Amino acid sequence: LKPADWLDEATGPRYVRLRKRIEDGISNGLLLENAPLPAEREIASLSGVSRVTVRRAMQDLVDRGIIVQRQGSGSFVSDGPPKVEQSLSRLTSFTEDMVRRGLNSSSEWLGRGLYMPSPEEVMVLGLSPGDSVARIERLRRASDMPMAIERASLPVDILPNPLLVETSLYKVLEADGNRPVRALQRISAINLDAEDAALLGVDPGAAGLRIMRTSYLPNRRVVEFTRSIYRGDAYDFVAELRLAS
Template sequence: MNVTEFLAPQDWFRPDAGPRYMQLRQRLSDGVRRGILPAGSPLPPEREIAAITDFSRVTVRKAIQSLAEDGTIVQRQGSGSFISSRPEQIEQRLSRLTSFSEDMARRGKAATSRWLERGLFMPSPDEMTSLGLSSEESVARITRLRLADGEPIAVERASLPTDILPNPLAVETSLYEVLERDGHRPVRALQKISAVNVSEAEADLLLIAPGDAGLKIERTSYLASGRVAEFTQSLYRGDAYNFVAELRLSKE
């Protein structure tokens, strides 16, 4: 069944069953649940839905807005409305220092990336402070959209001293594989996790609504010698990741 057939009102609309926008909202929700409106797919334009249902544009807009408010639909200015993509939640323990690729492989998921930035740059103030760089030095920076089984999970920016990662283009899949090959794999890290509201630009990348909840993670990783090797700033979808820490009762 195609979307036009599914939204044809003779199959679901009842004049005595409540407000039209609520009935349309329920029909669209049913389409998402049944896979007729699959995750990530565009919703037909308001005018098209109005023509199919013989509802007013105001009624259609009200139904779509209601679905946007609960996260079922993502509205992108200039692009239209899309069915929200909600990946299976991933549980990540905080007791192990692993890469995103390793995390996904352990769960049987395919880790892929979309490059957003990769090269040598002048360091930002945060990078200078975290990596101990001067303003005259360069920093190796790789910024990626990380995906699991094709679903966007996080925007990740890793910054490293250039003697540890002299050629950012050498990183094709896993950064930690390159660092381990060159004898620079970190052995410990400190992480700071905070809750944030996702910006419009980041929401477009993660296929969620602007203002949705996200997890901002700043990680500083160290070599066995104690030297800082990596400073990473990541933004994870709030609906995609659970971070778990094991706590033990102190004997003191």
């Protein structure tokens, strides 16, 4: 990038303009994968903005997974998909997680409706003989990138009409006073089979994470039993640990 290219003439906060400039540089191929970015101080003088502005733009780029910062060696253009850092201590929905990161979430329907439950669904959801189960199966995308395949099962009295879920399942549950307040989540490593890999846009056998979430209402009733397959290269799960007392 030439010095004049660091900040365009457009209006808007300076850090946003600088961030967009760098993003454009990457999508135009002016800044290649793994290319080092100049030091903060240098970008500041090239673009005529303060270091605070540069820091803010860079932080945004790091949050979006567009650049990576390596301790002691500076910032580089990321060579992989943006990694989503997901807290393991908050019970949030996919839509909320993406909105918080400024990413656009969307879903492709893989299936939904009322079905005869599997023995596992009967057990986990505490269904009675003859009960149906509501299932919604979606391929979930963040800014158009496939991130996860989610297969959720719910008791029919909690989700009588799966067709009512447009974007967010948790929003529908919340509207009915059924938003889960606790969940147990189990994460295990897998290699993606050909079908799931194709949906997620990665090679068969690529690393994935299988996540099982069982969510509960305040009265301890199970609201949701969800089996998900997440892309291993797109997620970092992060938990805060404390010294056991």
